[in-house]
Amino acid sequence: MKIQEVIVVEGRDDTAKIKQAVDADTIETNGSAIDEPTLERIKHAQAKRGVIIFTDPDFPGERIRRIVQQQIPGCKHAFMPKDEAKGSNGLGVEHATKQAIREALESVYELRQTSFQPIEWRPYLLEYGLVGGAHAKPRREHLGERLKIGYANAKQLEKRLNMFQITVDEFESVMDEILKEERQQS
Missing domain, CATH: 3.40.1360.10 (Dna Topoisomerase Vi A Subunit; Chain: A, domain 2)
Incomplete structure (x- = not known):
């Protein structure tokens, strides 16, 4: 290669x-x-x-x-x-x-040349348990791996989601998979 x-x-x-x-x-x-x-x-x-x-x-x-x-x-x-x-x-x-x-x-990330509008991610991070709580860190780790954007703390995650122009649909789709897997493991 x-x-x-x-x-x-x-x-x-x-x-x-x-x-x-x-x-x-x-x-x-x-x-x-x-x-x-x-x-x-x-x-x-x-x-x-x-x-x-x-x-x-x-x-x-x-x-x-x-x-x-x-x-x-x-x-x-x-x-x-x-x-x-x-x-x-x-x-x-x-x-x-x-x-x-x-x-x-x-799986290299290349920023898209579009008119992407930054998203206010805080409500989504809270809704999906990515801030505080026992499951927040492992969920952020899984999210970073699946989106190929690496692990980040909550503050960095907000920046990275916008930097790599992740859409709400992409985010929710991956988070739904992660939560489904968590439910199956318990």
Whole structure:
């Protein structure tokens, strides 16, 4: 599988693992301390070939994703569920299987060029039990996996649902499936 865009990753172990799974070029941020020359390389790559941000599903990875997205709008996003990125000594893309990496890169989010109007998500998050309560965190994890937007806390989830232009119908359809599965398990 050949990837046209340049993939932004955190480190060289991520690059090595991605190159085992797909034919792609990467730019390494060398952790969450992204310097200006690295941001300039990413900006140049975005202008020439496009960029896919593919960081670890943890706080530092999300911080890097946020910094790059703010500095270089229009990047695509690939997400790895936490359970597919767990290794014996940590959490990260470098611990994922080749198949999990390919699946994440096949499900890249590209922002649609439409007149999408941001949605006030708070009532929906409350209605579906995604804020507070014992089931909120696992439900957000399942929702993030199914929508391919990664795990987020409630505040981040609202932003991400709008950023990736998720419609209410898409959201409710996935949440209905999650709730149905919960009822079947109890």
